[in-house]
Amino acid sequence: MTSFHVIAGAQKTVAHPRLRTIDFADVLGALRSGVEDFWDKPSHYVFLCLIYPIVGVILITWASSGNALQLIFPLIAGFALLGPFAAIGLYEISRRRERGMDTSWRHAFDVRKSAAIPSMVAIGIMLLGIFLVWIFTAQGLYRWLYGDSAPASLIGFIQEVLTTQRGWTLLLVGNLVGFIFALIVLSTTSIAFPLLLDRDVGAYAAIETSVRVMQANPLPMLLWGFIVAALLVIGSLPLFVGLAVVIPVLGHATWHLYRKTVISPTGKEKTPAQS
Known part of the structure; x- marks a missing residue:
């Protein structure tokens, strides 16, 4: 029965939350609301998200010392695939602020009390699997073009990628695969994660609802994906320090994007034009 609860949620049946159509202005509005949530108590959120840049530096160090320089970019880009799970605590902070509750950073850990934790963990494991497949795919692409020999230096490898046809192929194909x-x-x-935090609908319904949101709003959601990717790149440039701001802003914004796309069962939440 536990496994069924993970799939279907507390109601034991697959939920199909009602959705609304959004536009580009709603996406930008969600981002603005994310910034507002962040600035409400920024020091707390920066502290909470320092783990992200720290892990990024650790990944680079590991790749450099393990003759795996070719995996530095895939590790950085791929680690962002885990972002939706890593930001669960930030969704909780935005949920509490929306309800006028205490938003001290310690409440980010209240998610551990959620009945939907098994479903969140299940989707988190799915994301980890996607991350690992991406890394193996990136390594396979490198071996296809360069064989088994690892790059001698990071600077030399960057020059190779930017100035040779083989490097351009790696860059082009790698980015296309990464986009997929x-x-x-x-x-x-x-x-998916904001929905589970708000309603214990189960992992399947959370994923299925995310897919339906994408189908109902393809261009706005692609804009959201571009914004996420662009901000992650910008935040990564100064040794990942910028991610301590970018990650909480995106986390909070994701909660507001959820509010704009999924209709509450009570129908009492603000409409996109009001929020």
Whole structure:
């Protein structure tokens, strides 16, 4: 019965939340609301999200010391695939702020009390699997073009990628494949975790609802995906320090995007034009 609860949620039947159509203005509005949530108590959120840049530096160090320089970019880009799961605590902070509750950073850990935790963990494991498949795919692409020899230095490898036909092929194909992985994650988890935090509908319904949101709003959701990717790149440039701001803003914004796309069972939440 536990496994069924993970799939179908507390009601033991697959829920199909009602959706609304959004536009580009709604996506930008969700982002603005995310910034407002962040600035409400920014020091708390920066502290909460320092783990993200720290892990990024650890990944680079590991790749450099393990003769795996070719995996530095895939690790950085792929780690973002885990972002929807890593930001669960931020969704909780936005949920509490929306309800006028205390938003101290310690409440980010209240998600551990959620009845939907098994479903969240199940989707988190799915994201980890996608992340690992991406890394193996990136390594396979490198071996296809360069064989088994690892790059001698990071600077030399960057020059090789930017100035040779083989490097351009790696860059082009790698980014195209990465886009497919990112699209899969965007389509299946864009609002899955906020939905589970708000309603214990089960992992299947959370994923299915995210897919329906993507189908109902393809261009706005693609804009959202572009915004996420662009901000993650910008935040990664100064040794990942910027991610301590970018990640909480995107996390809070994701909660507001959920509110704009999924209609509450009570129908009492603000409409996109009001929020």
